[in-house]
Amino acid sequence: MFVQPIDYFLAAWFVLAGLSTAYVAWDQFRNNPEPAVMKWGFILVTLYLGPVGLLLYVLADKEPRPGTHEQFIKPLWKQGIGSTIHCVAGDATGIIIAAAVTAMLGLPMWLDIVIEYIAGFALGLLIFQALFMKNMMGGTYWENVRKSFMPEFVSMNAMMAGMAPVMAMLMMGRDMRAMWPGELLFWGVMALGVGVGFATAYPFNVWLVAKGLKHGLMTDRGAQREPKPAAHGQHAAHAAGGEASRSQASHQGHGGISGGHRHAGSEGQGDAGMQHGGSLPPHRAPTSTQIAAVASFTTILLVGGFAYPFMKVNMSLSAHDVGDVIMAPGMIMDFDTPADSMRDMAAIDPRLASFEAEPDAMGGQVLEPRIEDGVKVFDLEASVIRWSILPGETVEAYAYNGQVPGPTLRVTEGDRVRINVTNRLPESTTVHWHGLILPNEMDGPAEITQDPIQPGGSYSYEYTVGQHGTYFYHTHDHVDRQQSLGLYGALIIDPSDPQDEIPADLEYTVQLQEWLKREWLTYPSMPMEGGLPNFFTINGKAFPATDTVRIKLGQTLKVRFVGSHTTAIHPMHIHGGPFEVAAVDGETLAQPARYMADTVNVGPGQRFDVIWKAQRPGKWLLHCHIPHHTTNNNVETQGGGGLMLVIEVES
Numbered sequence: 235m236f237v238q239p240i241d242y243f244l245a246a247w248f249v250l251a252g253l254s255t256a257y258v259a260w261d262q263f264r265n266n267p268e269p270a271v272m273k274w275g276f277i278l279v280t281l282y283l284g285p286v287g288l289l290l291y292v293l294a295d296k297e298p299r300p301g302t303h304e305q306f307i308k309p310l311w312k313q314g315i316g317s318t319i320h321c322v323a324g325d326a327t328g329i330i331i332a333a334a335v336t337a338m339l340g341l342p343m344w345l346d347i348v349i350e351y352i353a354g355f356a357l358g359l360l361i362f363q364a365l366f367m368k369n370m371m372g373g374t375y376w377e378n379v380r381k382s383f384m385p386e387f388v389s390m391n392a393m394m395a396g397m398a399p400v401m402a403m404l405m406m407g408r409d410m411r412a413m414w415p416g417e418l419l420f421w422g423v424m425a426l427g428v429g430v431g432f433a434t435a436y437p438f439n440v441w442l443v444a445k446g447l448k449h450g451l452m453t454d455r456g457a458q459r460e461p462k463p464a465a466h467g468q469h470a471a472h473a474a475g476g477e478a479s480r481s482q483a484s485h486q487g488h489g490g491i492s493g494g495h496r497h498a499g500s501e502g503q504g505d506a507g508m509q510h511g512g513s514l515p516p517h518r519a520p521t522s523t524q525i526a527a528v529a530s531f532t533t534i535l536l537v538g539g540f541a542y543p544f545m546k547v548n549m550s551l552s553a554h555d556v557g558d559v560i561m562a563p564g565m566i567m568d569f570d571t572p573a574d575s576m577r578d579m580a581a582i583d584p585r586l587a588s589f590e591a592e593p594d595a596m597g598g599q600v601l602e603p604r605i606e607d608g609v610k611v612f613d614l615e616a617s618v619i620r621w622s623i624l625p626g627e628t629v630e631a632y633a634y635n636g637q638v639p640g641p642t643l644r645v646t647e648g649d650r651v652r653i654n655v656t657n658r659l660p661e662s663t664t665v666h667w668h669g670l671i672l673p674n675e676m677d678g679p680a681e682i683t684q685d686p687i688q689p690g691g692s693y694s695y696e697y698t699v700g701q702h703g704t705y706f707y708h709t710h711d712h713v714d715r716q717q718s719l720g721l722y723g724a725l726i727i728d729p730s731d732p733q734d735e736i737p738a739d740l741e742y743t744v745q746l747q748e749w750l751k752r753e754w755l756t757y758p759s760m761p762m763e764g765g766l767p768n769f770f771t772i773n774g775k776a777f778p779a780t781d782t783v784r785i786k787l788g789q790t791l792k793v794r795f796v797g798s799h800t801t802a803i804h805p806m807h808i809h810g811g812p813f814e815v816a817a818v819d820g821e822t823l824a825q826p827a828r829y830m831a832d833t834v835n836v837g838p839g840q841r842f843d844v845i846w847k848a849q850r851p852g853k854w855l856l857h858c859h860i861p862h863h864t865t866n867n868n869v870e871t872q873g874g875g876g877l878m879l880v881i882e883v884e885s
């Protein structure tokens with residue numbers, strides 16, 4: 235499932251990369267007269283660079299007309315491409331394999347890039363240079379290792395200097411799915427890293443080729459021109475090893491790459507395809523000082539490329555720590571931001587939603603208990619759902635019983651209650667009964683009074699209700715994240731003595747919540763950088779999807795405001811006349827303590843019971859008085875949005 239726009243782009247890119255690679259492979263083995271090692275180099279690099287690899291192949295290497303390859307590849311810029319292709323094919327393959335393995339092993343990023351460098355260098359030097367090129371260079375395998383070391387060192391340093399910061403910064407960027415090889419994004423970052431590494435290494439490869447220190451592109455017409463003795467052919471096939479020589483052999487129907495023949499006739503004629511330092515005129519031959527200078531410079535580049543990500547991202551984290559999280563745009567993440575901080579603020583993975591609520595489903599529905607031995611028993615199940623807050627606007631949410639807010643529990647003072655909580659979330663949780671006097675082990679704070687309920691686990695809360703009034707329940711494990719995502723619900727306790735009831739003709743409970751939804755993903759809203767909400771709901775819906783409260787002229791309405799939200803203080807206001815504040819935080823105010831107001835500041839955790847009288851017919855608004863909180867993603871529609879509902883008074 236695709237969860238971000240980039241996923242569609244990447245899918246298209248990799249289709250193009252597949253097609254490009256198929257074309258290059260087909261053309262290389264069917265038409266192009268060059269050694270198998272270069273054919274495979276172009277195939278691998280096109281796999282990594284997609285259409286860019288194809289472009290390089292067509293413009294620099296593909297024989298344009300029969301018999302012209304030798305002339306076509308002569309320009310130095312093409313020779314530089316060939317040399318870089320050869321370097322990147324070996325080094326990048328080693329780097330990518332190392333990156334995938336270290337991610338799966340859960341090694342930290344700093345170790346990841348060190349291992350990538352070693353693996354890239356080893357594969358490039360020991361296999362792609364010394365082994366595959368041996369039959370062209372002549373000499374023994376170890377002589378080739380020794381001779382290739384310095385050019386490979388220069389080229390690898392330059393490539394890694396470009397590739398390492400790109401990989402580290404993007405893998406540890408906002409979308410850290412890039413750390414995990416099971417995600418398309420990981421391969422996208424690898425491809426981009428290879429591209430930047432290629433560009434960084436290219437100028438150095440041009441110099442190495444110009445100075446005869448590395449091979450560029452070569453022409454190999456194999457058996458057509460220079461039939462080799464069988465013994466030589468077998469030796470070459472053995473040296474080149476593996477698929478490369480076998481494919482070459484089967485295509486040409488001959489004994490593999492023919493070794494060493496290009497030395498003859500090409501040297502001394504300025505054929506860039508086969509220059510060697512020794513054959514260059516003295517004024518062009520590289521000096522050891524020049525080589526040392528270039529090697530030192532690329533080493534400085536490499537150190538810089540390695541150091542930069544250490545200043546920007548937390549290189550001590552691994553793919554196991556944060557390799558699946560996507561961070562909110564604008565969250566500040568620096569080199570010591572811990573994994574827990576990232577996980578706390580990460581988006582809900584939409585792929586975890588186990589249930590999609592109907593668009594018109596309402597939250598906070600009263601849950602009827604079953605009676606077991608005189609105990610009122612409720613079952614709550616926490617899970618990831620998809621929830622509609624507005625027509626056309628859904629969020630992922632952590633929810634009790636598939637609704638936001640969770641079901642309203644309505645009990646009577648003196649009741650014995652048991653609430654069985656089952657955790658179907660991807661993380662541990664608990665439930666706290668806000669404001670209640672109860673046994674300490676029933677209070678809910680994770681790690682303080684109980685072990686967190688692990689995913690798949692359950693816990694039963696049982697107590698006798700000794701108070702009455704407006705209360706609520708909410709998660710008390712990683713509250714910062716979980717309550718913001720929807721784990722709360724109203725707990726209304728009727729008094730055992732009806733005389734204690736605050737009378738009203740009608741009542742309505744208002745549960746507030748802030749949401750942060752960006753780029754298709756839902757993040758927990760928080761009062762910090764990147765965490766500020768852009769949607770606001772009353773009982774899980776934003777205006778105009780909120781309820782309309784209908785009441786008759788002259789009747790009284792009891793509004794129970796519940797501060798179930800987590801980010802702001804909402805000055806809740808009702809049009810059409812003042813209300814009487816009759817209870818605060820579940821406690822009924824004595825008559826002299828009650829007061830008239832038209833706005834109450836509802837902070838997180840607070841409750842206010844207010845009595846409003848319908849004095850005039852018409853549509854009267856109930857809304858937050860921070861105007862931004864009556865918008866939906868900054869947009870006012872049909873007169874408002876967010877924390878707003880209409881009280882319709884009929885005459």
Ligand SMILES: [Cu+2]
Nearest residue numbers: 804858860863
């Ligand atoms: Cu507000």
